[in-house]
Amino acid sequence: MDAGQIKELHTQFSIRTGKLTGTYHVDDADGGYDGTLTDFTKSGACSGQFLWHDRNGTGMVRIEFRPDRDRFDGEWGDDTPLKDHIFTGRRYRPVPVS
Secondary structure, rough: OOOEEEOEEEEEEOOOOOOOOEEEEEOOOOOOEEEEEEEEEEOOEEEEEEEEOOOOOEEEEEEEEOOOOOOEEEEEEOOOOOOOOOEEEOOOOOOOOO
């Protein structure tokens, strides 16, 4: 949910720097925009919080990964995540070409 609309979001997570971080792209009518996920704080075995940063400002996103790390569910907001600001995703697996 962004500006009252459901939008497609492409997110990548990385631990290359030794810390869990992320980048994302929000598809939008004007070409979309990019953002980052930083300052991860673990809150459970498969969950935690990030700070998000993009053209709309900065805020908090809470994410819970499935134990197999194939999906995640979350909520985001400005100062704290809001129940109606849903953030979900699944691992992209390309279809094999034969």
